[in-house]
Amino acid sequence: MIAAEDFCSELEGRGFHFASGVPCSFFGGPIAHLSRTPGRYVPAANEGGALATAAGAALAGRRSYVMLQNSGLGNLVNPLTSLVMTYRIPVLTFVSLRGWPDPAQDEPQHEVMGTKTIPLLEMFGLPHWLLRADSDAKHFAEILTAAEEAVAAGEAPFVLVEKGAVGKCPATAEERDDRLDSHEVVQLLTELADEAPIVATTGYTGRELFGVSDRPANFYMQGSMGHASSIALGVALADPDRTVVILDGDGAALMHMGTLSVIADQAPANLVHVVLDNGIHESTGGQSTTSGRTRLEEVAAAAGYRSAVRCQTLDEVREQFTAARQSPGPHLRLIPTRARSGPMPPRATATHSPEAMRDRFSAALVASSGSA
Structure with missing residues (x-):
């Protein structure tokens, strides 16, 4: 497992200073960590918007990455294929693997995309790597080094993240006693x-x-x-x-x-x-x-x-x-x-x-x- 702070600092150390995404419990730690500093994370309305926002930052010269759940991968396909891949805008995407490797161990809504996430990326010819729950910092660094080479070539690499691969840290939510139960x-x-x-x-x-x-x-x-x-x-x-x-x-x-x-x-x-x-x-x-x-x-x-x-x-x-x-x-x-x-x-x-x-x-x- 990679600690949330280490996940973010490794990316930042490689020049990835801009992040966007749609929440997934697999990425709760990194999102909570980044959200403590204004400007480090943009909470997108949907996955396609997250990718397009990161693409805009990349066009402006900032290394960017996106975090999302594979159940929302469908929302990503249009800007992925018609924007990022067409214009060859280098954006790194982290996708959680819900419903994988065994769909029966997850909720029914994850069954289809859980089994189709990897084939979908392969169909588009997108480079991708798997970050497993037992991956250590060394393996994560190796994946990022390979992903950086793809980014340098104008590609849109994906890192597929298994449950438990990235650690958690508490999100800070404002307590509101004036609201209803x-x-x-x-x-x-x-x-x-x-x-x-x-x-x-x-x-x-x-x-x-x-x-x-x-x-x-x-x-x-x-x-x-x-x-x-x-x-x-x-x-x-x-x-x-x-x-x-x-x-x-x-x-x-x-x-x-x-x-x-x-x-x-x-x-x-x-x-x-x-x-x-x-x-x-x-x-x-x-x-x-x-x-x-x-x-x-x-x-x-x-x-x-x-x-x-x-x-x-x-x-x-x-x-x-x-x-x-x-x-x-x-x-x-x-x-x-x-x-x-x-x-x-x-x-x-x-x-x-x-x-x-x-x-x-x-x-x-x-x-x-x-x-x-």
Whole structure:
């Protein structure tokens, strides 16, 4: 294992002073370490944006690297192939290997990309090396030396990182006692939603909903971060007479913020979009999002939502959610929440297979078709 501080200092010693990425628990240590010094790490909204940002820094003469999870590799393919590879912009990318070598040892959403990460890089002809959990500093240095040669040749090298290869260090998150407890918020929302279908984003949000009230009308999104709102939009447009609820997180909403514009353009009157905003990517280690500067309710209002309100108390949540269900939408309700504490419920896949969740959710939609 390479200590997080040593991982960063080895890269910095070789002139890699600019980093960007999307949080993964495998890289929680380096991201936390870099984030203590302003300007050393850019938290990107999505993986493609991280690569493009690093490419821009490289064009300006700075050696750059990116850290991301292989489940987000799909978001990287377009700027990788049409920007970095086409223009031969040298950017070093670190990718965590979820769902590898044995997909059965990880969550179902990592199975496909876990087995396809290495073949995908080979298909593109990209140089890559494997940093294993038992790698030491000497082996890491050897990998970086080889990667530097690829960078010097204008290539885009990849280092694939096994679980446990890089050490952890605690992320620093601001304590906010003025925010609501997410568990209490989710309990209230499930009561207010009644029989309406709820599409919950990936990570702790979906797990919390599963722990509070598991029901067929809940769709727990595994992976595909940032797309809960698009899934719910499709559900809402398929049956305009049925209320549909999105249970989103700030990091997920920011990842594909353009969907807010699409929702507003399609104007589904039956859609209620709830965003739990705790300011961090909690399930990957508490790395900060950019919601501290971007007020998502104002973005939704500017995009064209019928209403977009920040709710500071449980009474406001009850009042504003009820009002949203009783008037044409789309509506957004942003709820500032604290970082979660205590044990988290298991993922829904602990008891339901993805196919079973699909089938029961579809059946619930058919049964409620045309209902309010």
